[in-house]
C-alpha cells in the first residue's frame with residue numbers, strides 16, 4: 001500500500017537512463033504518500049542492474065528468468081498485472097519510451113487502471129499525486145488527475161528529472177515469475193542496428209547544419225568533427241549545398257528536405273524563410289551565428305552569438321571531455 | 325487482406341499562439357489550421373501500399389466532426405476503399421482508453437486482418453490509443469512500427485527504438501500496428517482524385533449505432549480527469565548563452581550532455 | 587488512353603510543331619541542365635512513352651519563363667507540354683515531398699508555404715489598412731501574394747505599398763485572411779484540378795467585392811488573374827502600372843535622393859509574358875539621384891532568374907552556375923549599386939546570388955517598392 005512501483009528498463013545489456021530517472025521521481029512521490037519505492041526488474045542474469053537500482057529504491061523485486069532475456073510487451077504485461085494484484089501499489093511508473101508505450105496502455109485496459117501517459121512531474125492535492133503532462137507539442141501544460149481507486153499507472157517522460165548519487169540501499173528480493181510459459185502470438189526476433197552509410201537526414205535524430213557562415217570547404221572538417229562527437233549527421237542550407245560542401249540531398253528547406261530531429265545545431269545559417277520551413281519541426285534548436293539579428297534566433301531554443309570559428313572547436317573539445 | 329486504418333484530425337499548432345479558453349480545460353481553436361495527424365497519414369499510406377502489393381481492402385475510420393471529411397476523402401483519393409466516421413459529442417476526447425473502446429466497438433464487428441493507427445497524435449501526445457485498441461480487441465500489437473513484412477498468416481513488424489535501433493517482432497494476425505512517421509513517403513492526393521472519391525462510401529455513425537452506452541465513454545465514467553490547462557512559464561524564446569567564446573562552448577556542451585538533449 | 591492521348595496532342599497542338607528548335611534555342615536553363623523542350627514536344631506525340639517522359643527529371647528544370655512560347659513561330663506553348671507531363675505525376679500522386687506539401691498547403695490553407703491562413707495578415711499588424719467588405723465600393727483591391735505575406739524578408743514590400751498608396755491618397759483595400767493563392771505556381775507544378783478549383787473560388791470571391799480594379803504585387807499573381815481568370819469582373823493591373831500613373835498624375839512625389847546606379851531586372855512574368863516593360867523604368871527614372879542603366883539582356887530578352895515554374899520547391903541538380911549568379915555578375919560588371927526587381931521570386935533568387943558571389947559590400951537587390959520607400963518622405 002502507498003508504494004510506488006517503477007518498472008526498470010534495460011536493453012542489450014544496458015540499464016536505460018529512464019530507470020533511475022523514474023526512481024528519482026518515485027522517491028519524491030513515495031515520500032509524500034508515506035510509502036516505499038519499489039523497483040521491478042525483469043530480466044535474465046541482470047544482477048548488476050538489481051544492484052544499481054537498489055541504490056535508488058527501498059526494495060527491488062527481481063525476476064530472473066530466461067523468458068525475460070529480451071523485452072516483450074505481452075510478457076511484461078502479464079507479469080505486471082499479477083504483481084499489481086499481489087502488491088497493490090498506489091502508483092506504477094513505466095517509461096514513456098518505446099518499451100513503455102508498447103505495453104502500458106494495454107495493461108491499463110486489462111486491469112481497468114486510471115492511466116496517464118507522458119507525465120513529467122507530479123503535483124499533490126490532498127495527498128494525492130496529480131500528474132502533469134503537456135499538450136500541443138509542449139505549448140500547454142495540463143494537470144490530469146487519477147479518478148477512482150489505485151493502483152494508478154503513469155508513463156514518465158524521459159529526461160524530466162536529474163538523477164543524483166545513490167542514496168538508498170534497497171533489499172533485492174528475487175521472486176518467482178508469475179509467467180510460467182512462453183508466449184507465442186508475439187515473439188521477439190532480433191535487434192537491427194541502423195545501417196551506417198547512406199544517410200537520410202529526414203530520419204536523423206541529431207543534425208549539425210552548416211550555412212554560408214562556414215565560408216570554405218576547408219572548414220568542413222571542423223564541423224565534421226563536431227558532428228562525429230555528437231553522433232550527428234551533417235546537413236546544410238542551400239548556400240552550403242550549392243557551394244558543394246555537402247551533397248544536394250543534405251539540403252534542408254523548401255526545395256530540400258524537411259527534417260524533424262531531436263536536436264538541430266545550426267552553424268552559420270541566417271535562417272531564411274525557405275530554410276526555416278524545413279527545420280522548424282526540430283525539437284531543440286541551437287544556433288551559432290555572429291549576427292544577433294539573424295532570423296534563426298527567433299526559432300532557436302539556445303542561441304550563441306559569436307564567431308563560429310571560435311566556438312565550434314571548443315564546443316567539440318568540451319563535448320569530447322564530457323562524453324569521456 | 326482487410327485493413328482498417330484509424331485517422332484523426334488535429335490542429336497544427338507549431339506556429340500558432342495558443343490561448344486557453346474560458347473553461348480552462350480546452351484551448352481556443354478558432355484560429356488553428358487542421359489536418360490529418362502526421363503519423364496517421366503514414367499509416368494510411370502503408371495500408372494502401374499493403375493493399376496494392378497483396379490485394380484486399382482498406383477502410384478508413386475516424387472519430388471526429390464533419391470537418392474531418394475532407395481529410396477522409398483525401399485518404400480515399402489515395403486508395404482507401406470506404407470510410408466510417410464516428411461522430412458523437414458524448415465521447416470524451418481526453419481519454420485515449422475510452423477512444424480505444426469506441427473504435428473497438430466498431431472494428432470488432434468487422435472482418436479484419438490488420439488495424440493500423442498512427443503511433444502518436446500531435447495534439448495530445450498520448451501514444452496510447454492504438455495499443456489500448458489492441459487490448460480491447462484482444463489481438464497482439466506492436467507500437468512504433470517503421471517497417472512491415474508478411475509471411476503466411478503472420479506479420480513481422482520492425483519497431484523503431486531509441487537511437488536508431490530496431491526491434492523485430494513477429495505476431496499472428498489479426499494484429500494492431502501503431503505506425504511511426506517515416507515508414508514510407510505518403511503520396512499526394514490530387515484534387516481530381518479527391519473529387520472522384522466523393523463516390524466512395526463514407527458512413528457516419530454515433531454511439532447508438534455502435535451499441536455502446538454513453539456511460540462507457542463519457543467524461544463522467546473516465547478514470548482520469550483533465551483538471552486544468554495552463555501555459556507553461558518557460559517561454560519558447562531562445563536562451564542566449566553569454567560569456568567568452570570558450571565559456572559559451574562549455575555551457576552549451578554542459579546543456580547538451582546533461583540536459584538530455586543528445 | 588486513346589482519349590487522353592488525343593487530348594494531349596490537341597491540348598498542346600503538338601501537330602503544329604515544325605521542329606524548328608527556336609524554343610530550345612532560347613531556353614535559358616539549357617546552359618545548366620539537360621532540358622531540351624523541343625524534344626519533349628516531339629516525343630510527346632507517342633502516347634506510349636508519356637509516362638516515361640514524365641519520369642525524366644529535367645521536366646522539373648523548366649522555370650516557366652515562357653521564352654519558348656514567345657519564340658515559337660507556330661504559336662505553341664512548349665512549356666505547357668512539360669507542365670502536362672508533371673500533371674501525369676501529380677494525378678498519380680507521385681510528386682516529390684516538397685511539391686506534395688506545397689500543393690496540400692494550398693488546398694488546406696490557401697498558400698504554398700505551409701503557413702496557417704490565420705497568419706496571413708500578420709504583416710499588416712500596426713498598419714492602418716482597410717479590409718474590403720463584399721459589395722462595398724473600392725477603387726483598388728490589393729492582392730498581396732502568399733510569398734510576400736509570409737516571408738518576413740519580403741513583407742516590407744507590401745508594407746511600403748501601403749505607405750505609398752496612403753501618401754498618394756489612393757482608395758484601396760485588402761482582401762484579408764480570405765486572400766487565397768493565385769494558383770500560378772499550382773498550375774506550373776502540374777496540379778490542374780487544384781488550379782481549376784482556385785480559379786473558380788477566387789473568381790467568386792473577388793467578384794463579390796465591388797472593386798474597380800485589382801492591383802497585384804507579384805507578376806505571377808498578375809499573370810494568373812489577368813490571363814487565366816476569364817470570368818473576373820475587374821481590371822487587373824500590376825502595381826508598377828498604378829504607381830506609374832500616380833507619378834504621372836503628380837499624386838505621388840519622390841523627394842528623397844537615392845544616389846545609386848540602378849539596373850532593372852525584367853521579371854519573366856511581367857515583361858516577356860505581359861509586356862510591362864516601361865512602367866518599372868518610368869518609376870525608377872523618377873527617383874531623384876538615381877542613374878538607370880540597362881542589362882545587355884533586357885526587356886523581352888531578359889535572363890530568367892530561375893525562381894518560377896515551381897523552382898521554389900524543386901532544386902535543379904546541376905553544378906553549373908545558377909542563372910541568378912550570372913545575372914548578378916552582369917549587374918556587378920555594370921557597377922550597379924542596386925539591382926532592382928519587381929517580383930518576390932526574383933528578389934529571393936538574386937539576393938541569394940549576391941551573397942553567394944560575395945557582392946554584398948558593393949550592391950544590393952531591392953524590390954522597386956523598397957526603393958520607393960526610401961524615396962518618399964514619411
Ligand SMILES: Cc1cc2nc3c(=O)[nH]c(=O)nc-3n(C[C@H](O)[C@H](O)[C@H](O)COP(=O)(O)OP(=O)(O)OC[C@H]3O[C@@H](n4cnc5c(N)ncnc54)[C@H](O)[C@@H]3O)c2cc1C
Pocket residue numbers: 210211212213214236237238239240251252253254255256257267268269270271272273274275278288289290291294306307308309892893897898899934935936938941
Ligand atoms: C527558389 C529558392 C529555393 C530555396 N530553397 C532553399 C532551401 O530549400 N533551403 C535553404 O536553406 N535555402 C533555400 N533557399 C535560399 C534561402 O533563401 C537563403 O538564401 C539561404 O537559406 C541562405 O543560406 P545561409 O543561411 O547558409 O546563408 P546566409 O543567409 O548568407 O547566412 C550566413 C549566416 O552566417 C553568419 N556568419 C557568417 N560568418 C560567421 C561566423 N564567422 N561566425 C558565425 N556566424 C557567421 C552570418 O551572420 C549569416 O547569418 C532558396 C532560395 C530560392 C530562391
Ligand code: SF4
Pocket residue numbers: 609612613614615623647648649650651652653654655664665
Ligand atoms: S518556359 Fe523557359 S525554362 Fe521552360 S522550357 Fe520554356 S524557355 Fe525553357
Ligand code: SF4
Pocket residue numbers: 602603604605606607608609610624627654657658659660661662664
Ligand atoms: S519553337 Fe515551336 S515550332 Fe519550333 S520546335 Fe519549338 S515548339 Fe516546335
